[in-house]
Amino acid sequence: MFDKVALIGIGLIGSSLAHVMRREKLANKICISTRRKETLDRAEKLGLGDTYELNPEIAVEGADCVIICTPVGVCGAVAEKIKSHLASETIVTDVGSVKRSVIDQVSPHLPTNVHFIPGHPIAGTEYSGPDAGFASLFENRWCILTPEANASPEPVQKLKAFWERCGSQVEIMDPDHHDLVLAITSHLPHLIAYNIVGTASELEGDTRSEVIKFSASGFRDFTRLASSDPTMWRDVFLHNKDAVLEMLGRFSEDLSGLQRAIRRGDGEALFELFAKTRDIRRSIIEQGQDVEEPNFGRDSS
Amino acid sequence: MFDKVALIGIGLIGSSLAHVMRREKLANKICISTRRKETLDRAEKLGLGDTYELNPEIAVEGADCVIICTPVGVCGAVAEKIKSHLASETIVTDVGSVKRSVIDQVSPHLPTNVHFIPGHPIAGTEYSGPDAGFASLFENRWCILTPEANASPEPVQKLKAFWERCGSQVEIMDPDHHDLVLAITSHLPHLIAYNIVGTASELEGDTRSEVIKFSASGFRDFTRLASSDPTMWRDVFLHNKDAVLEMLGRFSEDLSGLQRAIRRGDGEALFELFAKTRDIRRSIIEQGQDVEEPNFGRDSS
Numbered sequence: 307m308f309d310k311v312a313l314i315g316i317g318l319i320g321s322s323l324a325h326v327m328r329r330e331k332l333a334n335k336i337c338i339s340t341r342r343k344e345t346l347d348r349a350e351k352l353g354l355g356d357t358y359e360l361n362p363e364i365a366v367e368g369a370d371c372v373i374i375c376t377p378v379g380v381c382g383a384v385a386e387k388i389k390s391h392l393a394s395e396t397i398v399t400d401v402g403s404v405k406r407s408v409i410d411q412v413s414p415h416l417p418t419n420v421h422f423i424p425g426h427p428i429a430g431t432e433y434s435g436p437d438a439g440f441a442s443l444f445e446n447r448w449c450i451l452t453p454e455a456n457a458s459p460e461p462v463q464k465l466k467a468f469w470e471r472c473g474s475q476v477e478i479m480d481p482d483h484h485d486l487v488l489a490i491t492s493h494l495p496h497l498i499a500y501n502i503v504g505t506a507s508e509l510e511g512d513t514r515s516e517v518i519k520f521s522a523s524g525f526r527d528f529t530r531l532a533s534s535d536p537t538m539w540r541d542v543f544l545h546n547k548d549a550v551l552e553m554l555g556r557f558s559e560d561l562s563g564l565q566r567a568i569r570r571g572d573g574e575a576l577f578e579l580f581a582k583t584r585d586i587r588r589s590i591i592e593q594g595q596d597v598e599e600p601n602f603g604r605d606s607s
Numbered sequence: 608m609f610d611k612v613a614l615i616g617i618g619l620i621g622s623s624l625a626h627v628m629r630r631e632k633l634a635n636k637i638c639i640s641t642r643r644k645e646t647l648d649r650a651e652k653l654g655l656g657d658t659y660e661l662n663p664e665i666a667v668e669g670a671d672c673v674i675i676c677t678p679v680g681v682c683g684a685v686a687e688k689i690k691s692h693l694a695s696e697t698i699v700t701d702v703g704s705v706k707r708s709v710i711d712q713v714s715p716h717l718p719t720n721v722h723f724i725p726g727h728p729i730a731g732t733e734y735s736g737p738d739a740g741f742a743s744l745f746e747n748r749w750c751i752l753t754p755e756a757n758a759s760p761e762p763v764q765k766l767k768a769f770w771e772r773c774g775s776q777v778e779i780m781d782p783d784h785h786d787l788v789l790a791i792t793s794h795l796p797h798l799i800a801y802n803i804v805g806t807a808s809e810l811e812g813d814t815r816s817e818v819i820k821f822s823a824s825g826f827r828d829f830t831r832l833a834s835s836d837p838t839m840w841r842d843v844f845l846h847n848k849d850a851v852l853e854m855l856g857r858f859s860e861d862l863s864g865l866q867r868a869i870r871r872g873d874g875e876a877l878f879e880l881f882a883k884t885r886d887i888r889r890s891i892i893e894q895g896q897d898v899e900e901p902n903f904g905r906d907s908s
């Protein structure tokens with residue numbers, strides 16, 4: 307599909323893309339660039355690409371597709387570095403969990419003869435780094451693209467086809483709407499998970515070790531999200547502040563309502579909520595976005 | 608181990624006990640009793656026991672072990688019903704997620720010639736009812752017993768051995784301490800999960816369906832806990848009010864701190880929390896209380 311793809315950043319998403327591009331033969335040549343020499347050496351040892359460059363300027367030379375796979379906080383700096391080295395008609399995209407901020411950071415730097423199409427694959431694991439990637443990460447997952455209204459249709463179609471070859475379904479969305487939807491489906495869940503694990507880790511004395519011992523009663527589920535990459539998530543919250551604060555406000559209001567119901571012994575209010583939340587999981591399973599097996603199937607192994 | 612075990616209530620825990628008792632030959636005879644005829648018929652169709660009784664009074668006749676597997680809100684009513692039908696030296700236990708309230712509800716009814724030893728297996732799934740049980744549910748999980756200080760040691764040892772034969776490790780604990788530890792490891796996680804799924808389900812228009820579509824970005828994890836049995840969980844919150852409100856207070860304070868950090872753009876505070884929460888998951892995996900596979904291993908299937 308592409309002659310040369312430059313991957314800037316080689317964490318979970320970048321390395322998964324490298325694997326699936328190779329398997330599906332989506333690029334003649336993959337050039338990997340990342341800031342830290344140690345990470346680049348690791349990527350080379352894993353054989354993720356064809357060439358390896360510390361300088362993103364060199365990496366993007368002659369590429370017809372550049373995929374920025376860094377934490378969202380450094381997208382702007384990457385764009386500034388590569389801007390004078392991009393070939394005409396190159397597709398520049400990214401994989402960040404926030405879209406408005408990435409557009410604001412990246413767009414001003416890019417020349418008008420390249421096609422900037424922001425993207426976000428809705429896929430991941432709690433692991434990070436070049437060792438974490440695998441080719442099937444994007445299978446049956448959605449990928450959201452947020453091109454500007456005046457974007458040329460051909461490169462958007464090409465990038466859509468690329469993600470479909472990676473196993474994903476593609477949805478085109480307004481960047482602000484993306485940021486609001488992801489605030490509730492992804493950013494708030496991670497924030498809540500980090501928070502409860504933080505609360506538990508500050509318990510006094512024996513209780514902390516008991517939290518680990520008896521975690522199968524519910525707590526362990528949260529520790530998965532709360533072991534995600536700290537840099538990536540710091541940047542998400544700094545760059546999607548408004549939408550996250552909006553959703554956090556709603557969550558906190560609802561939680562105050564539950565707190566009051568518990569304090570007053572209002573069993574009806576509790577039952578009413580607990581009975582209706584089952585439907586959402588059923589829909590998620592029906593749409594193939596989670597498994598039906600008890601405990602995510604993990605205890606049956 | 609026992610001649611006749613009476614299971615009062617045949618949900619996930621009761622039916623799992625029935626399966627494992629049969630597999631491990633822990634009872635000569637299993638008598639199942641539950642309030643609703645429909646559920647009892649289902650248990651009989653599944654062949655979970657040897658005899659089936661709607662009246663718990665009849666079910667406990669001649670039993671040397673009675674296990675109350677109902678929601679914690681009705682433990683007292685069950686104890687009142689069975690109290691005059693218990694044989695001398697019978698072990699009476701339960702499986703409820705709250706221990707102080709169960710003791711307060713059950714103890715006053717029981718004659719002094721039976722041994723009441725409250726229990727709580729730290730195991731479960733998001734499914735409920737007699738079809739949900741399976742013999743390996745308790746394997747590698749903890750079971751907490753909270754006998755009174757003056758309890759006879761032999762029946763406590765016998766019940767401990769029973770749970771070990773079910774695959775569990777047993778810990779003896781003070782009931783109030785149990786309720787505090789479970790408030791953070793189990794009750795608060797479920798409350799938070801129910802709450803965020805409730806918040807999401809009240810979103811306007813298209814966003815609700817998008818929450819389902821893009822749930823693999825984090826949200827889907829919470830929907831598992833939030834699809835747990837509503838009656839069981841209503842009772843837990845009504846009967847462990849003080850400890851839950853205490854832990855919820857800590858959680859909310861910490862969340863306010865995170866909210867302030869996001870509003871002020873304090874990346875250092877966010878990074879500091881996100882970096883330290885990883886350790887807890889590592890300990891949980893090391894202690895065999897969760898799997899190491901990405902995404903709980905569910906996407907690799």
